[in-house]
Amino acid sequence: MRHAQDRTFTTHDGVELFYRHWPATDATxxxxxxxxxxxHRGHEHSGRIAHLVDELDLAGVDFFAWDARGHGQSPGARGDSPSFATSARDVQTFCDHLASTHGIDEENIAVVAQSVGAVVVATWVHDYAPRIRSLVLASPAFKVKLYVPFARPGLALMRKVRGNFFVNSYVKARFLSHDPQRVASYDQDPLITKSISxxxxxxxxxxxxxxxxxAQAIQVPTQLLISGADFVVHRKPQEQFFERLGSVDKEKHILPGFFHxxxxxxxRAPAxxxxxxxxxxxxxxxxxxxxLLEADRLGATCAEAETLARSLPRNSLRDLYWRMTRASLGLGSRLSAGVKxxxxxxxxxxxxxxxxxxxxATGLSPVGRMIDRNYLDSIGWRGIRQRKVHLEELLRLAMGWLREQQREVRIVDIAAGHGRYILEAMQGVTPLPESIxxxxxxxxxxxxxxALINDKGLDGIARFVKGDAFDRQSLATLTPRPTLAVVSGLYELFADNERVAGSLAGLADAVEPGGYLIYTxxxxxxxxxxxxxxxxxxxxxxAWVMRRRSQAEMDQLVQAAxxxxxxxxxxxxxxxxxSVAQRVQ
Structure with a gap:
């Protein structure tokens, strides 16, 4: 048996999460x-999955297992997290910690995850496109069986009224496993929490x-294990996930009689x-x-964009629906300043x-301001404002890296709009960049x-000029030569990868080796x-038709440049x- 070392790592918001480390015993x-x-799965902790270290019998490999926020020996309200996205980001922070502390690169990591943990990991792989080696998902909880009609909308309504609260799991241990010892230990383990926020x-x-x-956006080699007698989660979404997986190498194993x-x-030995x-x-x-460099010409997002660009059959139900939507927006534009x-x-x-x-929110009359507030609160615009927060955070981070290297900070934004996120990111920064x-x-x-540069009092270091973000030659000859380039909200508007690649190539020519690129x-x-x-x-x-790029596709374009x-x-x-990328030396 291998023995675990108890350790912790610090998340982005300063929380110390507990994890176990089993060092390799026969590394080459x-x-x-x-x-x-x-x-581990929901309600549980790393100790409940530790048996896999010896059962997998990989002597040349280090094993790591964490206690998620609010679980096991990690802090936080039991069964809670600030958000599901926070938990997915914790996985990335964990991998960053393994690289910096243990010298293990992302490319040399395999992941095994179960139930809720499998959904957290799948979300991380989808959103962050990590270059991990393989992924094993066991009974991912893509859709929990709540058994109560309208339970989900009811819980959402109650949260709006009451704020966050906790519900207890209805699942009895005997419906999780056929192993009597496993069942008994579940009921007796003081670190297991039956509640979830x-x-x-x-x-x-x-x-x-x-x-x-x-799921087509996920390229990591993936093995899916489905329990054949699962009383906790639905099987259909698991099957749909597998069918849509973009992984070239993927396996599905249905395990007859297995509980959740x-x-x-x-x-479990065969599994x-x-x-x-x-x-x-x-x-x-x-x-x-x-x-994915030609995903604009072939593949799921190409087909999706083509479908959205096609006209709907005249007077079909969907055509009538969208005509009514356009008419209502036109009416709203008479009152809402934003829509107008x-x-x-x-x-x-x-x-x-x-x-x-x-x-x-602004508009004519209280009704106009109400329409405008509803418009500004749409999920897309909320995401745009969060993107601005992230842009400003990463701008300051990259500027700090350059200062640590005792290099000048020379910023260029090739499609700045009004440049608000750049200029407002300078608030409180000392010293200011040499040029913007x-x-x-x-x-x-x-x-x-x-005008905004002048209003922010930055006219001494900043200037605004007209320029084409897709003119490779003009980008390659930027003066002064930038150490930090920014391209935000631009490439998302253009489906053509060749055009984007040319723009990125121009930035690669412009940015000094070791300098940084921030891209959205x-x-x-x-x-x-x-x-x-x-x-x-x-x-x-x-019509504003957008072709989505998966994170993996966008990262490949940046890497190719x-x-x-x-x-x-x-x-x-x-x-x-x-994202932030560094110009390769």
Whole structure:
């Protein structure tokens, strides 16, 4: 038996999470260290999955298993987390910790996760596109069997009224496993919590629906274990997830008679043997991911965008619905300042984004302001404002890295809109950057952005000029040569990868080696059809049809240009990501 070392790591918000580490007992000298990460199911903790270390019998591999927030020996209200997205980010922070503390790179990690832990991990893989070696998901809780009619909307309504509260699990231990010892230990373990917060439960549902719907974005080799007699979660979403998986190498194993605690079942040896074989096979092969550089011409998001661009059959129910939606928006534009501005300049224009950033409802009469507030509170615009928060955070972080390297901070934003997020990120920064160059193709943005520079008192170091973000030559010859380049909210508006690649290549020529690139992505959006059928673009008032890029696709484009991704942020809905990459020497 291997013996665990008890350790902790610090999350992004300062929480010390507990984890166990089982060092390798027979590592090959000179080879990179490899690791298997184990993620327990809901209500439980790392001790409940520790038996897999010996059962998998991988002597040359380190094993790690954490106690999630609010579980086991980790702090926090039992069964709670600030949000489901926070838990997914914790996984990324854990991997960053393993790299910095234990010298284990993401490329040498395999992951095994069960139930709620499997959904957390699947969300992380979807949203962050980590370059891990393989993924094993056991009975992922994509849809929990609540058994009470309208339980989910009822819980959501109660949370609005009461705030966050906790519900107890109805599941008895005897319905989790056939193993008598496992059942007895579940009932006697003081570290097991039977409660779960409604915030986590509802977040679980929302994240699961998104990940199942967009599983094509996941490229990691994946093995799915489905319990054949699961009383806790529904099987259909698990099957849908597997069918839609974008992984070239994927396996599905249905385990007859298994209860929900798949990895703790009485006769689990064949399942463990399949896991071991899958993990070893993927460790033995070089890391390989399909190229997504031509995903604009072939694949799921290409087809999705083409479907949204097609006209609907005249007078069909959907056609009538969207015509009514457009008419209601047109009526709303007479009262709401935000909707009016969207129709006037484009809902994707710099002027509209600056209005969304200010987040002040205005309009004619209280009714107009109410319409405007509803418009500003749409999930897409909430995501845009969170993207601004992440942009400002990562701008300050990258500037700090440059200062630590005793390098000048010379910023360029190639499609800045009004430049508000850049200029407001400078508040409280000492010393200020040596230079800030803002560019945009719109004369309106150049005019209003220049006024904002003056208003912020930054005209001594900042200037705004007209420029084409897709002109590779003009980007390559930027003066002064930037050490920190920013491209935000631009590439999401253009489906063509060749055009994006040319822009990134120009930035690669411009940015000094060791300098940084901050770039945004839009891997998911729940309102794509609304945007395409009812809103207009700044480009001659055309329909605003967007092609989503998965995080993996966006990262590949950046890597192909000569940058190495360093860190990432994503909003709680998984809509907008902000990443930092470093120019390879």
């Amino acid at each position: 000298p000179g080879e990179p260290r490899k690791a298997v990460l184990l993620f 409604v915030t986590v439960l509802l977040g679980l549902y929302e994240a699961a629906e998104r990940v199942v719907a967009d 605690d798949t990895l703790g079942e009485q006769h 463990v043997a399949s896991m071991r074989r899958f993990i070893l096979q993927n460790f033995a092969r070089p890391l390989n991911r399909p190229s 501005l969207g129709f006037a300049t484009g809902f994707d224009s710099g002027s509209t984004l600056d209005y969304v950033y200010r987040n002040q 160059l803002l560019r945009d193709y719109s004369d309106i943005n150049v005019r209003d952005g220049s 992505g839009q891997p998911w959006h729940p309102q794509l059809e609304l945007i395409a059928r009812a809103l207009t673009s700044h480009r001659d008032g055309q 000569g940058f190495r991704k360093v860190t990432q942020r994503v909003d709680e809905w998984g809509i907008f990501s902000v």
